[in-house]
Amino acid sequence: MSYATQVIAASLRAARTAKGLSQRDLSALAGIPQAQISRIEAGTVDPRVTSLIAMANALDLELTLVPRKAVPAVKSIVRQSGGQADPTRGPSQKEITRIAETLSRLQVAMPNLDGVMRLQKTFADLQRFQLPTIEPETLRALRKALERIEVPSFQIEALTRSQDAMQKLRNQLAHQPFVPPEDASPRPAYSLDEDDA
Amino acid sequence: MSYATQVIAASLRAARTAKGLSQRDLSALAGIPQAQISRIEAGTVDPRVTSLIAMANALDLELTLVPRKAVPAVKSIVRQSGGQADPTRGPSQKEITRIAETLSRLQVAMPNLDGVMRLQKTFADLQRFQLPTIEPETLRALRKALERIEVPSFQIEALTRSQDAMQKLRNQLAHQPFVPPEDASPRPAYSLDEDDA
DNA sequence: TATCATGATGCACAATTCTACATCGTCCAG
């Protein structure tokens, strides 16, 4: 397939995962068999336009024709508004709620360990910001670390690991555009640097 | 076919004609049989993505995915830059050169008729501006009128018609954005009003 | 009138998508 085709396919997959949808979810939304979606995303087929449009629409996207000379401008616009999709849903969302669960469970299970309380607090703090835009791996790592605290023999080691993970999270948030909790702020165009689809 | 498909098809046709290309021209550029281009533009088939991309590329367009919420912004950008395509080529270009030809031919054939000289002058004047963006019909009308001047029995009537046509041209240019001869000026976004694809 | 360019359409055949269903390997959770 052509390069441009691959780009579109990749964009569709990115959009889907960004929304936390499985291929089967999208299949239901777009009315296209999961197998076909897999093939399209993988770029092993040359899809019909209706297929693309069905998928795009299901993902709140539109297939448009843009003059070459306008492409850069359009891209920067797309970054601003389309960059992080819905702030609420996302692939990391599951992780986040699970972390919250584990954390509160820990808190009631061992109210004496004050390290846990600190973690709880800082996490509750962070949670009000950009967490859904963090890579799921990072979140997974944090959760894993937290879960090991429940195993007595690993408590101290697991606690420091948890604090490390939490620190990492903080760092990631640190050099992000920093978008305040609610309402989309303008956010200057010159702060954009990323460049995927 | 879906509505969105029709829109894309129509856009492609618009882009092609805007560039003054025939389906056979595009066929050569895009490597797709003319018959197929006809069917695609007519919306009687559900094209493969590669076909769309081939056509788009040949027309200096790109097929992109745009988040729904960013669509309005993108559209306005596209208007600004994509609005009038290449200033040099266009469907009206042929007419323009032909007008120039007829006009200079007239000028040498009948140097005594000073009305012709005035037309010549004002046209040469206008030609340095936005002529390619004028509808071909208007230009055709002007040319037709000019050609009839060569027929003696119609001279006076044809001359006034020509002046009318020239006037119409002037008017059209009058309430256009007025872009000076060279280098794209910023042109404020609030002056946009058109709204097709 | 005759010619030419353009776009639309028909037809047969090859090529490929699309569908439905099944299945498989992996990762993760209970």
Add this chain to the structure above:
DNA sequence: CTGGACGATGTAGAATTGTGCATCATGATA
């Protein structure tokens, strides 16, 4: 380790595009 979710892949058959070639109708031109 058993089960579930997920994505990838296979297969057979139906549906449709894509191609090549021919043709036609129209409008403009000489």
